[in-house]
Amino acid sequence: MNLLGYVFKRILQTIPLLFLVSIISFFLIRVAPVDPLAELRLNPSITQETLDYEIQRLGLDKPVIVQYGLWLKSFVKGDLGYCTTGEKVSDKLLERIPNTLLLTSLVILFTWMVGIPLGIVAALHWRKPIDRILTVLSSIGMAIPSFFFALLLLIFAVKTGWFPTGGLTSFNHSEMSTFHKILDILHHLVLPVLVLFTISLSGLQRQMRGNLLDVLQSDYVKFARAKGLSENKVVYKHALRNAINPMVTLLGFEFASLLSGAALTEYVFQYPGLGRLILEAVMKSDINLVMASLMIGTVMLVIGNLLADILLKIADPRVEVS
């Protein structure tokens, strides 16, 4: 019950936040001296009805405040308008969001599976060669620009031919059996996941190492040692549990930085995700699409943070809503 109350409170907190974000981004985009329907007008396949509908929906003949109100109303209803290509924005988003979620969740899964153990290893072998090596490697991982690493992997893919050079599916994807379809997608995912994995791994490993080192110096660990517990018990039963808690909060941050980092990686690998969608939208000044994907990106980020907080509450029931 306590947990439910906590979740409820946290959800209530996010509503004004999203509201504020929508105001900021709406006025930001409206600052741009661009006719939001310019591209639509130029597209011969767009009928006058669609145009009129958009002018109506966006209230382009009315003052900005009213426009914002109209936009908000239709956003809440789920009507996001049309792209410059004439497709519905909501359809496009629904097509892209699962891809980005797939990419980011795979990356988070792998980074946690590898980063946490490596952090523990480094902390336990503090200032020994293995710790030094891991520190150097993580410095390198943190310094390499994601798009540059992606380019290097592309060279590798082109030269060896072992991996596809872009996209999420092969050209003959629709003819494959279900099993081969999954294999095909996984094959396409290897390189983008590898790029994002390398980049977020370093930070996670360092954080884990730092946390565990902090905890290992605390009084209760000293006490546990003094009590005569075996080193394994001290580390894995007492220290680790407390060192993991701050990592859970980091999960939300990690998700945020992945959403941002993924945009460049998606762009290089031509991956059909949200990041590339917003990039393309920005370059074509497709205002409806930019606005919608910005909001969806924010919502995803907020939900990510929310989930991390809830996980933390489960892991550490002492946490309260601030």
Add this chain to the structure above:
Amino acid sequence: MAKLPEYNDFVKDNIFKTVLKDKFAKYAVFILLILYLAVLFASFICPYQKEYSNRNKAYCPPSKIYIINEKGRLSLPYTYNYIRFFDKENFDTKYIEDRSQKHFVKYFAKGYKYKLFGIIPCDRHFYNVDEGGEIYLLGTDINGRDNFSRLLFGGRISLTIGFLALFVSFPLGMLYGGISGYFGGKIDFIMMRIAEAIMSIPSFYLLIILASILPANMTSVQRFTLIVVILALIGWAGFSRVVRGMVLSIKKKEFVIASEAMGASALRTIVKHILPQTLSYVIVAMTLSVPSYILSESGLSFLGLGIQQPDASWGNMLKEAQEFINIVSRPWLLTPGFLIFVAVLAFNLIGDTIRDAVDPNSRER
């Protein structure tokens, strides 16, 4: 009243010593020094201007420098020009060396006129070749521009933009956090909700949207300035939250009460007495965030939303490497990526060392 508390003085004195003592950080400082000197003296070092373009030599491979001549004897360094020809069988443009004419490398030779540091008129260059010769140490790009020269000129932008953004974003974040924490109450509540809202927007999305708003018909100086401002707008929110937290505890200290009692204005109390207390955190946060600014700028320019042609930056130079044919058969186009990597790595190492020096907890690690 002392302007800075003793702890901050201790920190300031110690930062340089610690950095120079650390094994890795020492090399990092050295590398950065070389990079910054190279871009500072770019017009002296480079044989070509950044606008120089040889339309007949697009994607020319790096010039080979020979110090052993065809008779197997040691010789002064020389190079050959490349000739472009069209391979009709493979439908491919190829370059071969023109072995008929040697071009000796000349040092401190005369070349195009420039102004060193923008004031001293000069026409000497660190290296150049004889009349009629061409020397492209790292090949040329699609417009036949010397890659090496552009790397150095581009470095001027890539290596300074982060710092400039830092000096916009950090004062902004400090002041914002300071005001929010000092006044508290409703002001604090509203200011912090706004900061949180900005933090909730995925930063790269915000970055590209802000960059895309910029009108296309700007001079390069205007564009550079606005990119700095945009980069600065991304980082301040998270930072201001931390400062605000620190201010909340600092404002209860005696010297703040004393300052108020003496009738100092709120702004004076914040700027003169409270914010200097956060300095050690600020220094660490600043050094640690230089790399992220460099990476953001290069990412933005890589996408074509940042620094525009004909200006060079490491990010927009890498733009050409987006094509498969370029990355496979013209690997010299990837050099800007390595430089970004080296610069970011060096800044990270220095930042880590400074953090260890300032943060007493992490020093034991």
